[in-house]
Amino acid sequence: MARKAAGRPQEETLSLWKREQALLKTLVVDRDTEAWQRDLAFSGLQRVGGVDVSFVKGDSVSACASLVVLSYPELEVMYEDCRMVSLTAPYVSGFLAFREVPFLVDAVQQLREKEPRLMPQVLFVDGNGVLHHRGFGVACHLGVLTDLPCIGVAKKLLQVDGLENNALHKEKIRLLKGGGDSFPLMGGSGTVLGMALKSHDHSTKPLYVSVGHKMSLEAAVRLTHGCCKFRIPEPVRQADIRSRDYIRRTLGVQGAPALRPERSKKAQRPKACPQGASEEPAEVSCCVINCSVKSTWQRTEPTCPSPCEGAILEVHPPALAVI
DNA sequence: GCGACAG
DNA sequence: ATCTTGTCGC
Numbered sequence: 001m002a003r004k005a006a007g008r009p010q011e012e013t014l015s016l017w018k019r020e021q022a023l024l025k026t027l028v029v030d031r032d033t034e035a036w037q038r039d040l041a042f043s044g045l046q047r048v049g050g051v052d053v054s055f056v057k058g059d060s061v062s063a064c065a066s067l068v069v070l071s072y073p074e075l076e077v078m079y080e081d082c083r084m085v086s087l088t089a090p091y092v093s094g095f096l097a098f099r100e101v102p103f104l105v106d107a108v109q110q111l112r113e114k115e116p117r118l119m120p121q122v123l124f125v126d127g128n129g130v131l132h133h134r135g136f137g138v139a140c141h142l143g144v145l146t147d148l149p150c151i152g153v154a155k156k157l158l159q160v161d162g163l164e165n166n167a168l169h170k171e172k173i174r175l176l177k178g179g180g181d182s183f184p185l186m187g188g189s190g191t192v193l194g195m196a197l198k199s200h201d202h203s204t205k206p207l208y209v210s211v212g213h214k215m216s217l218e219a220a221v222r223l224t225h226g227c228c229k230f231r232i233p234e235p236v237r238q239a240d241i242r243s244r245d246y247i248r249r250t251l252g253v254q255g256a257p258a259l260r261p262e263r264s265k266k267a268q269r270p271k272a273c274p275q276g277a278s279e280e281p282a283e284v285s286c287c288v289i290n291c292s293v294k295s296t297w298q299r300t301e302p303t304c305p306s307p308c309e310g311a312i313l314e315v316h317p318p319a320l321a322v323i
Numbered sequence: 324g325c326g327a328c329a330g
Numbered sequence: 331a332t333c334t335t336g337t338c339g340c
Binding site: 052053055091092093094096099100126127128131132137138152154155156157158159208 | 327
């Protein structure tokens with residue numbers, strides 16, 4: 001049963017979301033905080049993570065959230081966690097995080113509790129970081145809430161603060177010679193918001209890299225290039241492939257195209273395969289912990305008839321918003 | 324009516 | 331994000 005998309009949020013909700021973004025934005029660290037980030041070979045970096053959310057085609061509510069961890073520099077998958085989720089917030093440009101980030105935070109929290117040794121040292125996020133309407137895209141949001149270094153990687157240019165995908169921009173793209181070449185994306189205020197990166201030699205379309213959290217733009221661009229076997233950085237690419245595959249396996253061969261949420265419970269088992277122990281991946285329990293952030297959407301729209309002001313009393317890394 | 328629009 | 335097969339090229 002394909003559920004309908006939630007409509008556009010009320011203006012009041014968008015105001016609350018903007019306030020939350022403004023508050024959390026003050027916690028973003030846009031410089032290198034780890035030793036490996038300043039090393040030319042990234043020595044000390046062993047695990048890179050990627051997250052993604054894939055959707056069920058006729059359904060804008062059912063989706064698969066995935067978190068993968070790859071070894072660096074080999075880029076082999078060490079950990080994979082896919083789970084079906086029901087999205088409550090609609091997609092609104094500029095507010096992507098309110099739709100997807102609660103489930104990604106949950107996935108990181110699971111990993112932190114069950115397999116802390118596999119915690120990635122940096123997370124690649126499908127979407128922008130500070131290259132955003134209000135300087136706080138999904139990569140910043142996830143970074144602040146998890147306290148992990150994050151890199152925003154978008155496939156299309158978000159045209160904000162004077163940035164335009166115009167003829168001049170396209171010409172700059174055409175002038176990129178080989179993989180690793182990039183040019184700065186300067187906002188109207190004179191600030192460099194991100195970089196357009198040719199992720200490998202034969203890629204026509206660039207990647208738009210921006211700082212998410214706890215990492216400089218220079219290191220973010222260099223590491224992104226270092227994680228690209230193909231156009232899309234391998235951590236995000238694997239998260240995407242595996243989440244889509246998970247949906248196909250879960251909803252595919254059943255005959256009836258109807259969604260069966262009860263089946264997903266059985267399938268909720270992330271596999272951890274440290275050091276290729278055996279062919280059979282170790283089972284990891286996967287109970288969902290309700291200690292992570294409730295989305296503002298869930299707090300205000302369906303459940304709170306009276307405006308609960310979305311007051312945030314306390315924020316600290318990992319910055320978990322508390323009502 | 325027209326352009327914009329991360330995922 | 332998703333709708334969609336084969337096809338052309340390295």
